[in-house]
Amino acid sequence: MKKVDHIGIAVRSIDEVLIYYTETLGCPLLKIEEVASQKVKVAFIDAGNIKLELLEPLDDTGAVAKFIEKRGEGIHHIAFGVENIEQRMAELRDKGVQLLSEHASPGAGGAMVAFLHPKSSNGVLYELCEKQ
Numbered sequence: 001m002k003k004v005d006h007i008g009i010a011v012r013s014i015d016e017v018l019i020y021y022t023e024t025l026g027c028p029l030l031k032i033e034e035v036a037s038q039k040v041k042v043a044f045i046d047a048g049n050i051k052l053e054l055l056e057p058l059d060d061t062g063a064v065a066k067f068i069e070k071r072g073e074g075i076h077h078i079a080f081g082v083e084n085i086e087q088r089m090a091e092l093r094d095k096g097v098q099l100l101s102e103h104a105s106p107g108a109g110g111a112m113v114a115f116l117h118p119k120s121s122n123g124v125l126y127e128l129c130e131k132q
C-alpha cells in the first residue's frame with residue numbers, strides 16, 4: 001500500500017461536529033453525501049495531505065451505528081487508495097488476510113470499496129478504496 005486516502009471518524013451528528021473541523025481546526029468541508037448502502041451520511045474534510053471522512057449513522061442497524069453504540073465516537077477506519085481493487089483483494093486473500101466481502105462495492109464519492117476484517121489487521125478496520 002502506498003497511499004492513505006482518508007481516515008474515517010464515527011460521529012453521532014455531522015451537524016454538531018462540523019464547526020469543530022471547519023472553524024476550530026480550519027479544515028475546509030469538501031462535500032456531504034449519503035451512502036445508503038453503508039447506512040451512513042458522510043462529510044469529507046480537507047486536512048491537507050489527507051481527507052477526514054466524518055461518518056454519521058443513518059439508522060441504528062449499520063456498521064457505524066453499532067461501532068458508536070459499542071465504543072463511542074472516534075476513529076473508525078483507515079482507507080488505502082488503490083488502483084486495481086479486485087486484484088488487491090485477491091493478493092491479500094492469497095496472503096491469508098480476511099476480507100469482509102467477496103467483491104468491492106460502491107462507496108462514498110463513487111469509489112469502489114472493500115474492507116479488511118479488524119481481526120486479521122491487529123484490531124484496525126482497513127478499507128481499500130479505488131476512485132473511478
Ligand code: CMX
Nearest residue numbers: 008035038063064067076077100107108115118123124125
Ligand atoms: N475498528 C476496529 N475494530 C472493530 C471495528 C472498527 N471499526 N468495528 C468492529 N470492531 C471489532 C469489534 O470491537 C469486535 O471486536 P471484539 O470481538 O474483540 O469485541 C469485532 O470487531 C466484531 O465486531 P462487532 O461489534 O461484533 O461487529 P460486527 O461483527 O457486526 O461488525 C465489522 C464488525 C468490522 C465486520 C463491520 O463493522 C463491517 O462489516 N464493517 C465494514 C463496513 C463498514 O464499516 N462500513 C462503514 C463505513 C462506510 C464508509 O466508509 O463509507
